[in-house]
Amino acid sequence: MRGPIQEVGWRSLRVVEALGALGAFALQVGGATFRPPLRVGHFVTEIYKLGVLSLVVICVCGLAVGMVLSLQGYNTLVRFGAEESLGAVVGLSLVRELGPVLTALLATGRAGSATAAEIGTMVATEQLDGLRMMSIDPIDLVVAPKALAMIVVMPLLSALFIVTGLAGGYLVGVELMGVDGGNYATSLQSSVDFYDDILGSLVKAVVFGMLVGLIATHRGYTCVPTSAGVSAATTSTVVVGSVSVLVSDYFITALWGV
Amino acid sequence: MTAAAHVAFSNVRMGFGAREVFRSVSCRFPAGRLSVILGGSGSGKSTMLRLIGGLLQPLEGAVTVDGTDVTALPERRLYDVRRKLGMMFQGGALLDSLTVFDNLALPLREHSSLGEPEIADLVHRRLGAVGLSDVDDLLPGQLSGGMVKRVAVARAIMMEPVILLCDEPFSGLDPISARRIERLLVGINRDLGITVVLVSHAIASTLRIADHVLILLPDGIVEGSPADLKDHPDPRVAAFLGEEPPDEAGGPVADVEMPPAAGTRW
Numbered sequence A: 001m002r003g004p005i006q007e008v009g010w011r012s013l014r015v016v017e018a019l020g021a022l023g024a025f026a027l028q029v030g031g032a033t034f035r036p037p038l039r040v041g042h043f044v045t046e047i048y049k050l051g052v053l054s055l056v057v058i059c060v061c062g063l064a065v066g067m068v069l070s071l072q073g074y075n076t077l078v079r080f081g082a083e084e085s086l087g088a089v090v091g092l093s094l095v096r097e098l099g100p101v102l103t104a105l106l107a108t109g110r111a112g113s114a115t116a117a118e119i120g121t122m123v124a125t126e127q128l129d130g131l132r133m134m135s136i137d138p139i140d141l142v143v144a145p146k147a148l149a150m151i152v153v154m155p156l157l158s159a160l161f162i163v164t165g166l167a168g169g170y171l172v173g174v175e176l177m178g179v180d181g182g183n184y185a186t187s188l189q190s191s192v193d194f195y196d197d198i199l200g201s202l203v204k205a206v207v208f209g210m211l212v213g214l215i216a217t218h219r220g221y222t223c224v225p226t227s228a229g230v231s232a233a234t235t236s237t238v239v240v241g242s243v244s245v246l247v248s249d250y251f252i253t254a255l256w257g258v
Numbered sequence B: 001m002t003a004a005a006h007v008a009f010s011n012v013r014m015g016f017g018a019r020e021v022f023r024s025v026s027c028r029f030p031a032g033r034l035s036v037i038l039g040g041s042g043s044g045k046s047t048m049l050r051l052i053g054g055l056l057q058p059l060e061g062a063v064t065v066d067g068t069d070v071t072a073l074p075e076r077r078l079y080d081v082r083r084k085l086g087m088m089f090q091g092g093a094l095l096d097s098l099t100v101f102d103n104l105a106l107p108l109r110e111h112s113s114l115g116e117p118e119i120a121d122l123v124h125r126r127l128g129a130v131g132l133s134d135v136d137d138l139l140p141g142q143l144s145g146g147m148v149k150r151v152a153v154a155r156a157i158m159m160e161p162v163i164l165l166c167d168e169p170f171s172g173l174d175p176i177s178a179r180r181i182e183r184l185l186v187g188i189n190r191d192l193g194i195t196v197v198l199v200s201h202a203i204a205s206t207l208r209i210a211d212h213v214l215i216l217l218p219d220g221i222v223e224g225s226p227a228d229l230k231d232h233p234d235p236r237v238a239a240f241l242g243e244e245p246p247d248e249a250g251g252p253v254a255d256v257e258m259p260p261a262a263g264t265r266w
Helices: A004-034 A040-050 A052-080 A083-124 A127-133 A138-176 A181-191 A194-221 A227-256 B045-052 B075-082 B100-111 B116-129 B145-156 B175-192 B203-209 B226-230 B235-240
Strands: B005-016 B019-030 B034-039 B060-065 B085-088 B163-167 B195-199 B212-217 B220-224
Touching: A004 A138, A004 A194, A040 A052, A040 A083, A040 A138, A052 A083, A052 A138, A083 A127, A083 A138, A083 A181, A083 A194, A083 A227, A127 A138, A127 B075, A127 B085, A138 A181, A138 A194, A194 A227, B005 B045, B005 B195, B019 B045, B019 B060, B019 B195, B019 B212, B019 B220, B034 B045, B034 B175, B034 B203, B045 B060, B045 B163, B045 B195, B085 B145, B100 B116, B100 B145, B116 B145, B145 B163, B145 B175, B163 B175, B175 B195, B175 B203, B212 B226, B212 B235, B220 B226
Parallel strands: B034 B195, B034 B212, B085 B163, B163 B195
Antiparallel strands: B005 B019, B005 B060, B212 B220
16 A cells, blocks of 8 residues: 555556656657658548548537627627627637647547557557567558558648638638628738748647557557547547647647747 | 377476466477377367467477477567468467468468469469368358358468377267367378378377377376277376276266256246
C-alpha cells in the first residue's frame, strides 16, 4: 500500500516512462518512414482511410460550426453596430483556433480510434507477430504509413473545415441575417494574415497530426492482446489524443503568437 | 546415428510476471525430423515456439536456432534468423485486410526481387500443394478453420524455411481436415527436408507422424521417440499418450461430487 506522496511519485514516474516510450516509438516510426522501401501504396491507402473517409464528417461539422459562429457573432456585433466585421470574427476564429483544433478532435475520434483499434486487433490476433516471423517490421509496414498519413491529412482536413466553416458563416450572416456580402468578404480578407494566421494554422494542424498519429498507433501497438485491451487502447487514444491536442494548442498559440 | 540439433534449449527459465512457466529446460530438436511438443494447458508449449522465433525472451538460459543464440540478438538481427524460420500460428495470423493471394505473396514481395508473374506462379504452386487452388481472392475471414490453417502453412513455407514451427495445427479440425494437415506436414518434413517443430494436443496425430516427442511436465521434461515413450515408467507420460489418467488428474466424471444447485432454475 502506497502513501499519498509515494502515489504521486509513482504516477509521475509512470508519466515520464510513458513519455519516454512514446518518444522512442516516434524515433522508430521516423526511421521507418525514411528507410527504403518507400511504401507509397500503403501510404495512399491510409490517406484514403484517414482522410477521404473523414470528408463528410469534417464538412458537416465545419458548416455547422461556421453557422453557429456567425449567428453568435452577429448577435454580439450588432449590439455595437459592428456587424460588418462578421467576416473577420468568423474567419479569425476558424483559421486560428476552431479549424485546426476541432478538426484534430474529430480526427482523433474517428480516424485515431479506428487506427488504434485496427492495430490493436492485429496485435491481439498475432498478425503483427506473423509479420515479425516473416522478417517484416510491423512498424515499417503497418505503423509508419498510418502515422505519416495522419500528419499529411490533418492540415488538408483542417483547411476543408475552415472553408466549409466560412461558407456556413456566409450563409447565416449574409443570407439569413442580412449582412452585406461584400463587407463579409472584405473584413475576412483584410483581417486574416498569411504568416500569423494561415501559416500558424497549418503548423498547428501538422503538430496535431503528429500527436494524434503517434498516440493512436502507439496505443494500438502496445495494447494488451485481448478484446478488453483493444477497447482500452481505443478509449485512451481518444482521451490522451484530445487532451494532447488542447494542451499543445495553448503552447503553439503562445509561442507562435496566433 | 543421432541427428544434429537444429534447435536447442539450454537451461531455459521462463515466466510471465510472478508465474513461472518452466525452469531450467534443456532439450534439442533434431535437424530434418518432425518433433512434437506435448504438455498440459499452460505448461509452456506455445511459449517454447515463441522463444524459438525470438518473439519472447527467456528469463535465463539460451535458445539456439541453427547455430545462433537468439536470446541475445537485437530485433534487426533477429530478422536474419527468422528468414530460416516459418511459423504457423494457432489462429493463422493471416493479415485480415489482404486476400489469400496477397497474404502468400507478401513475404516474396518484401524479400525477393521476383516479378509479379513469378510470384503468382509460386503462390499458386504453394496453394495447390495445400489443396487450395480456388481461394486467391478470398479474405481470411471468408475461409473455414481448416482452410485458414492450410493457408497459414502455405504462407509459412513460402520462403522455403529450414525450420517450420506449428502451433496447434490440428485444433478445431474435423478428422478429415486433421489428416490432410498431417499429410501436409509429413510431406513438408520428408519431401522438402524441413525440420518441423509442432505443438499439439492431438495425441493420435502426434503418434502417427512424430519422429521425436517432448512432453512438458510440471517438474521437467521427458523426450524421446514415440516408441521410447510408450514404455516410459512415469505414469504421466502414459497419460499423455492415451492411457488412463493418473490419480491426481481426478477420477471418472461419475465419481465427482457436484455441488448443490444455488437455488436458481430456468
